[in-house]
Amino acid sequence: MKSLTIYLHEEDYQKVKQITEERRMGLSQFYRELSCIHSHLIPRKAKTGVCLECLKNNQRKYYAKIRKSRQNLTDPEKILKRKAYYQANRKKLLQNGKEYRKTNKKKIKIQRQQHYQENKERIDRENKAWRKSNKDRMDKYYKTYYNDNLKDIRARKRKYYEDNQEKLIQYQRDFRKSVKEEKNMIDDRDFL
Numbered sequence: 001m002k003s004l005t006i007y008l009h010e011e012d013y014q015k016v017k018q019i020t021e022e023r024r025m026g027l028s029q030f031y032r033e034l035s036c037i038h039s040h041l042i043p044r045k046a047k048t049g050v051c052l053e054c055l056k057n058n059q060r061k062y063y064a065k066i067r068k069s070r071q072n073l074t075d076p077e078k079i080l081k082r083k084a085y086y087q088a089n090r091k092k093l094l095q096n097g098k099e100y101r102k103t104n105k106k107k108i109k110i111q112r113q114q115h116y117q118e119n120k121e122r123i124d125r126e127n128k129a130w131r132k133s134n135k136d137r138m139d140k141y142y143k144t145y146y147n148d149n150l151k152d153i154r155a156r157k158r159k160y161y162e163d164n165q166e167k168l169i170q171y172q173r174d175f176r177k178s179v180k181e182e183k184n185m186i187d188d189r190d191f192l
């Protein structure tokens with residue numbers, strides 16, 4: 001887009017605002033008669049109406065914030081502080097997390113599904129690699145889980161059979177029937 005700056009009287013401002021919102025003109029910047037809330041009397045971005053000085057300041061603040069949060073993540077002193085805070089408030093933090101998950105169950109589920117769909121390939125690849133390199137650990141985990149929950153697992157199995165008895169019997173019947181039919185077909189073919 002060619003850079004075009006115009007000077008706007010206040011009565012024209014609303015009109016241009018509309019025009020730029022629809023992006024009909026190749027306008028990139030404009031002046032207003034009134035200064036911005038920080039008293040800058042300099043051009044503004046046509047698309048958003050933000051003055052260039054404020055935009056620069058906002059960007060500077062934004063990047064400083066990112067830099068600081070990055071620093072916080074890697075600063076050994078900050079890491080120790082965070083760990084100490086976690087240890088001191090572990091119970092409360094875990095409880096808070098538990099409560100949050102409980103009251104936002106639906107929201108979390110949707111967020112998780114969305115995140116998975118957006119990063120499906122990477123997540124599947126990483127999970128597969130993790131399972132592969134942690135096979136012993138997973139086997140041990142499943143074994144321990146099975147042993148620890150033997151009673152529950154058996155009860156669940158029993159309940160499933162009871163709840164689906166008719167369906168399961170029908171499956172069995174269908175399966176036997178299909179085997180029989182197949183056998184008959186083979187027998188018939190032998191005769192031909």
Ligand SMILES: [Zn+2]
Pocket residue numbers: 036037038039040051052053054055
């Ligand atoms: Zn400004």
